[in-house]
Amino acid sequence: MRSAFRHIASLSFKELVGLFRDPLLMGLIVYNFSAGIYLGASAAPDSIDHAAIAVVDEDNSPLTQRITDAFIPPLFAKPEMISRMDIDRMLDMGKFTFVVVFPSNFQERVLANHRPEIQVNIDATRMSQAFTGNGYIQSIITREVNKFLRENRPGAKSAAAEALVRNRFNANLTQSWAGAVNELVNNIALIAMLLTGAALIRERERGTLEHLLVTPIHPVEIMLAKIIAMSLVVLAATGLSLVLMIQGALNIPIAGSKCLFMTGVLLNLFAMTSMGILLACFSRDMPQLGILMILVLMPMQILSGGSTPLSSMPVPIQLVMHFAPTTYFVKFSNAILIRGAEFPLIWEIFLQTFLLGCLYFFVSLLRFRKSVAS
Numbered sequence: 001m002r003s004a005f006r007h008i009a010s011l012s013f014k015e016l017v018g019l020f021r022d023p024l025l026m027g028l029i030v031y032n033f034s035a036g037i038y039l040g041a042s043a044a045p046d047s048i049d050h051a052a053i054a055v056v057d058e059d060n061s062p063l064t065q066r067i068t069d070a071f072i073p074p075l076f077a078k079p080e081m082i083s084r085m086d087i088d089r090m091l092d093m094g095k096f097t098f099v100v101v102f103p104s105n106f107q108e109r110v111l112a113n114h115r116p117e118i119q120v121n122i123d124a125t126r127m128s129q130a131f132t133g134n135g136y137i138q139s140i141i142t143r144e145v146n147k148f149l150r151e152n153r154p155g156a157k158s159a160a161a162e163a164l165v166r167n168r169f170n171a172n173l174t175q176s177w178a179g180a181v182n183e184l185v186n187n188i189a190l191i192a193m194l195l196t197g198a199a200l201i202r203e204r205e206r207g208t209l210e211h212l213l214v215t216p217i218h219p220v221e222i223m224l225a226k227i228i229a230m231s232l233v234v235l236a237a238t239g240l241s242l243v244l245m246i247q248g249a250l251n252i253p254i255a256g257s258k259c260l261f262m263t264g265v266l267l268n269l270f271a272m273t274s275m276g277i278l279l280a281c282f283s284r285d286m287p288q289l290g291i292l293m294i295l296v297l298m299p300m301q302i303l304s305g306g307s308t309p310l311s312s313m314p315v316p317i318q319l320v321m322h323f324a325p326t327t328y329f330v331k332f333s334n335a336i337l338i339r340g341a342e343f344p345l346i347w348e349i350f351l352q353t354f355l356l357g358c359l360y361f362f363v364s365l366l367r368f369r370k371s372v373a374s
Helices: 002-020 023-032 035-042 062-070 084-093 106-111 127-152 175-206 208-213 219-249 258-281 286-303 315-321 325-338 343-373
Strands: 053-057 098-102 119-122
Touching (some): 023 035, 023 175, 084 098, 175 208, 219 258, 258 325, 258 343
């Protein structure tokens, strides 16, 4: 037993030295856990920020001016006043994403309870802002009209009921919070699989794997050394990224325990690194490993629930994704970092991640022994 620990420690140290001597992989790690996190958070596809908006005001009433003044940053840029004749030309030029048209006698018809219509022209080619911005515009118009009615027509009932919305965990619906967590999850999965897979391929290409097999070292010790060494590297990069990038550069508050999150990261790394070795056992060289990672990792990242809830996907996909470590990683990452969940609420997810990691580890070990024997 003591010799096994010594073998694993020596091999782990060898893996770390080999990794630190590879400038390309080191540069990839630094980029993914720094600039990659920042860009993924700041370029959230569903966010709306300073959207270009114009207003055609044919009423020129206090109500229309009030609604126009409600379109404020950071959601919208300062509205520009244009004429009805300029709408098509401005939209064709791509100068505005939204053009709001108030008809004449708008305020008078509102006070008379005639429910006048407001035309909202949207440049739908800008899909990242069109749908979200439309919802914000409707909400702003409804809010300002209801306030105006209550102030100028006492006793008026603008609606049968008014919903009071309270957003939990992210009061301002800041897209960068979810974007940063999702990007961190994806980068951890990518780097963990890549490092372990590349380490095994590198051993095979250089012929050092055969040298190790003629020593008293067992295949399970070789696997554990690669898993431990690469997990330590990714774990350290994750901790630095969490403090320096997510909390520091992006100023995103962490609601839960960092230690609890890092424990979950360690369990996830056990599963992801085992998958990396499994893919490397089916690959003869780095190009084949890259192709396999694209075929496996891309669906895992897209379907794990970070972008679209798992419950919204077809049932067969939900069943398949229960065998993906990223599915559980997304669950407890959002629960800990954003919702502030504690261990009693997520211990089942931790257990599922560990059991899945054990499954992939033993399957990888069987495949690794078979490839070594051949």
